[in-house]
Amino acid sequence: MxxxxxxxxxxxxxxxxxxxxxxxxxxxxxxxxxxxxxxxxxxxxxxxxxxxxxxxxxxxxxxxxxxxxxxxxxxxxxxxxxxxxxHDLDEAAVQEAKKRAEEAMQDKSAEFEYAKAQSELAEAVAQLRAIERIRKSTSV
Structure with missing residues (x-):
């Protein structure tokens, strides 16, 4: 054991x-x-x-x-x-959040908003990686 x-x-x-x-x-x-x-x-x-x-x-x-x-x-x-x-993550919702964060980063109207968008983008990318990894582990 x-x-x-x-x-x-x-x-x-x-x-x-x-x-x-x-x-x-x-x-x-x-x-x-x-x-x-x-x-x-x-x-x-x-x-x-x-x-x-x-x-x-x-x-x-x-x-x-x-x-x-x-x-x-x-x-x-x-x-x-x-x-x-x-496995409870919603890939469509995560993709939408990533898209919104990328659009907000293009705006750059305020430093605070840019930092928040950057943080949201990092979270969305991390969620997508988790989805990809679980997809790979279940298909093997």
Missing amino acids: AMTIHVDIVSAEGEIYSGLAEMVYAPAVMGEVGIAPRHTPLVTRLKPGEVRVMSADEMQHFYVSGGILEVQPHVVTVLADTAIRA
Whole structure:
């Protein structure tokens, strides 16, 4: 039997996932991190992207819009601003949000609006990557 680590993924809306995993991958601000059981303690910010939780029988995909990752030797906690199971993402809505953000970035009428559009674009692109990755993993 492989070693496991307990994983909790929570957002403002509530708990999204709680269970055991053999490996966890997360989009930290300094780059993607992989967390195995007995990982050294770590606290880092997350950027928009995909959190992958590998258990004995499957890989689960989650989209997070940012937040905090806390790692203890036997527990990983993802405190996300927004967390959604990747298969629950609406690709058409994400494409529309990406299009609106790109149009807003072309306007550049105010620095604040440009920064907000840039943030929205990053979130939409991260959601699309999560959709693509889950599509690839289910077609294999």
